[in-house]
Amino acid sequence: MTDLLDIRNLSIRFKGKRTVHAINDVSLSMKQGETLALLGESGSGKSVTLKALLGLLPPKRTEIKGAVHVNGTDVLSLSGKALQRYRGGEVSMVFQEPALALDPVYTVGHQIAEAVMRHKGLSKADAMSIALDMLDRVRIPSANRRLHNYPHELSGGMRQRVMIALALACRPRLLLADEPTTALDATVQVQILLLLRELQKEFGMGVIFVTHDIGVAVEISERVAVMYAGQIVEEGTTREIIRDGRHPYTQGLLAANLHDVARGERLTAIPGAPPALETRPEACSFAPRCPYAVAACRADLPPVICPSERRRVACLRAEAPMAAE
Amino acid sequence: MLTYLLRRLILVLPVAFGVSVICFLLVQIAPGDPLTAIMPVDATAEEQSAMRAAYGLDKPLPVQYAIWIGNLVQGDMGKSIATGRPVAAEVFGAVQNSLLLAVSAAVIAFPIGIFLGFLAGYFRDIWIDRAVTAVSIAGVSVPNYWLGIVLVIIFSVNLGWLPSMGAGPGGSSEWQWNWLHMRHLILPAVTLAVVPIGIVARTVRALAGDILTQDFVQALYAKGMSRADVLRHVARNAAATALSVMGLQLGYLLGGSILIETVFNWPGSGFLLSNAIFQRDLPLLQGTILVLALFFVAMNLIVDVAQAAIDPRIQRT
Numbered sequence: 001m002t003d004l005l006d007i008r009n010l011s012i013r014f015k016g017k018r019t020v021h022a023i024n025d026v027s028l029s030m031k032q033g034e035t036l037a038l039l040g041e042s043g044s045g046k047s048v049t050l051k052a053l054l055g056l057l058p059p060k061r062t063e064i065k066g067a068v069h070v071n072g073t074d075v076l077s078l079s080g081k082a083l084q085r086y087r088g089g090e091v092s093m094v095f096q097e098p099a100l101a102l103d104p105v106y107t108v109g110h111q112i113a114e115a116v117m118r119h120k121g122l123s124k125a126d127a128m129s130i131a132l133d134m135l136d137r138v139r140i141p142s143a144n145r146r147l148h149n150y151p152h153e154l155s156g157g158m159r160q161r162v163m164i165a166l167a168l169a170c171r172p173r174l175l176l177a178d179e180p181t182t183a184l185d186a187t188v189q190v191q192i193l194l195l196l197r198e199l200q201k202e203f204g205m206g207v208i209f210v211t212h213d214i215g216v217a218v219e220i221s222e223r224v225a226v227m228y229a230g231q232i233v234e235e236g237t238t239r240e241i242i243r244d245g246r247h248p249y250t251q252g253l254l255a256a257n258l259h260d261v262a263r264g265e266r267l268t269a270i271p272g273a274p275p276a277l278e279t280r281p282e283a284c285s286f287a288p289r290c291p292y293a294v295a296a297c298r299a300d301l302p303p304v305i306c307p308s309e310r311r312r313v314a315c316l317r318a319e320a321p322m323a324a325e
Numbered sequence: 326m327l328t329y330l331l332r333r334l335i336l337v338l339p340v341a342f343g344v345s346v347i348c349f350l351l352v353q354i355a356p357g358d359p360l361t362a363i364m365p366v367d368a369t370a371e372e373q374s375a376m377r378a379a380y381g382l383d384k385p386l387p388v389q390y391a392i393w394i395g396n397l398v399q400g401d402m403g404k405s406i407a408t409g410r411p412v413a414a415e416v417f418g419a420v421q422n423s424l425l426l427a428v429s430a431a432v433i434a435f436p437i438g439i440f441l442g443f444l445a446g447y448f449r450d451i452w453i454d455r456a457v458t459a460v461s462i463a464g465v466s467v468p469n470y471w472l473g474i475v476l477v478i479i480f481s482v483n484l485g486w487l488p489s490m491g492a493g494p495g496g497s498s499e500w501q502w503n504w505l506h507m508r509h510l511i512l513p514a515v516t517l518a519v520v521p522i523g524i525v526a527r528t529v530r531a532l533a534g535d536i537l538t539q540d541f542v543q544a545l546y547a548k549g550m551s552r553a554d555v556l557r558h559v560a561r562n563a564a565a566t567a568l569s570v571m572g573l574q575l576g577y578l579l580g581g582s583i584l585i586e587t588v589f590n591w592p593g594s595g596f597l598l599s600n601a602i603f604q605r606d607l608p609l610l611q612g613t614i615l616v617l618a619l620f621f622v623a624m625n626l627i628v629d630v631a632q633a634a635i636d637p638r639i640q641r642t
Contacts, residue, residue, distance in 0.1 A: 088549030100540035105561050115548040150637040
């Protein structure tokens with residue numbers, strides 16, 4: 001069976017007044033039905049990667065190198081009608097802010113039905129009944145009435161459920177979720193996470209879950225890829241990352257977690273800020289903030305070490321499991 | 326929706342009352358005595374006060390207002406001091422002509438303005454946008470009476486293609502739908518359309534440009550919508566605001582075309598108004614202003630209701 005997703009040596013550069021090397025030599029693969037958390041702080045290139053997967057980056061200002069295949073389709077070469085069929089049909093996306101990602105002047109039912117009509121070629125009435133079914137599946141109470149509501153008439157959690165219903169209506173093989181719980185209340189966040197996990201099992205699709213919250217990543221995904229400065233610095237199963245995170249950045253993220261911190265104790269944080277990415281990185285991007293950095297880290301790109309199958313770490317010191325120093 | 330409509334209609338009543346008071350008082354503030362215009366220079370004081378009494382101008386203002394409004398609701402707007410003809414007939418004839426001119430200008434201006442605005446908003450910050458912006462700034466800034474005169478010089482005087490004056494052959498003010506009459510409409514309507522083209526284009530450009538940067542546009546592309554679909558969504562989002570601007574513009578076209586009607590000798594309300602002002606013809610002046618103002622109120626009502634019908638976020642209860 002072909003891999004669900006295969007990204008090879010993807011580099012993305014934004015041109016304009018300021019050049020930004022947003023993604024630098026990223027490779028990533030996913031099997032059918034896998035859930036992957038893309039973990040990293042703001043500006044690490046998570047969202048840019050997702051947008052590249054949907055061909056949503058403005059072509060005039062972006063320079064994309066490398067290859068992206070979804071179910072064997074060469075995504076970067078798609079255009080016109082083929083790109084429209086692929087977007088929302090093969091791969092779809094749940095956005096961070098459901099309040100902004102839904103059109104305010106159309107009913108939610110119409111917005112779901114619109115996508116169904118386009119992809120399945122159904123009549124308006126049939127598409128509306130699919131929309132109704134989808135609202136039921138995302139556990140929206142009295143879906144029949146909600147179908148004719150406008151986005152502003154729904155709560156934040158309801159809107160995100162609608163967004164999920166919209167994304168899943170055409171049964172995509174891969175769902176991209178761009179921090180889908182960040183804009184929501186804490187209690188609603190958990191509900192949405194559980195919903196996504198259930199729907200993933202129900203529909204059997206692959207999910208890429210972008211988040212900066214390691215707790216969320218653990219909750220939802222089988223595998224984790226940690227991004228820093230437009231690169232994947234570590235990848236592995238969620239268990240491996242939690243138990244045996246080898247990259248100093250991963251360790252920093254784990255240590256910065258708020259759980260198990262006693263009151264009054266100082267919170268652990270990673271010192272410094274991520275680089276501006278105006279030039280292509282020539283050495284380890286994390287070295288300036290890394291407590292273990294040595295001269296070699298600043299001289300050359302770090303080697304990618306593969307301790308086991310589908311597990312890799314881009315760090316000089318990752319050869320052996322790191323003992324606490 | 327029906328209760329909303331009713332509520333809006335009821336709210337119109339106090340506005341209309343306020344408008345009528347202002348129309349009545351404004352004219353009183355204006356300097357000059359209407360009687361001097363029609364009385365012979367050597368009229369005696371008795372003759373003057375007799376005339377004053379005949380027009381009811383000797384009574385206190387509140388009484389004058391009460392009489393005026395009382396007659397008004399019965400459809401009687403009084404008689405013109407200058408011509409002696411009923412004001413209602415004069416005003417409605419003129420307003421009809423003005424409406425014809427205003428609607429023609431709107432029919433020219435709105436589609437062009439919307440199209441240019443959309444184009445500029447979509448192709449923001451490249452030459453198309455700059456060209457449209459230049460055109461709309463020019464449209465808003467050029468004094469349209471000057472433009473009218475220039476067009477007359479070019480198309481009437483030099484080329485001789487179109488007539489320069491009046492609403493019909495031989496100075497007739499009775500409108501008919503035939504080429505002989507429509508030729509007279511072209512120059513004033515085009516001249517009048519220039520300002521609203523600029524204003525509508527600028528409004529639509531700002532709206533479209535703003536809406537296109539919103540997240541939901543990317544979300545629409547992400548679910549596989551075509552460019553035409555996305556533009557349809559953008560248009561629906563822009564419609565409510567664009568409509569209110571166009572409604573107001575139509576009001577301005579009707580009431581604000583005094584200069585153009587004067588340049589082209591168009592027998593409309595602006596023309597009537599300027600004559601009434603120069604002749605201190607109080608009943609005619611009051612009547613004309615009132616009808617124009619009420620038209621504005623009606624325009625606002627229509628725009629509000631249409632907006633509520635298009636944009637679900639506007640309260641309808």
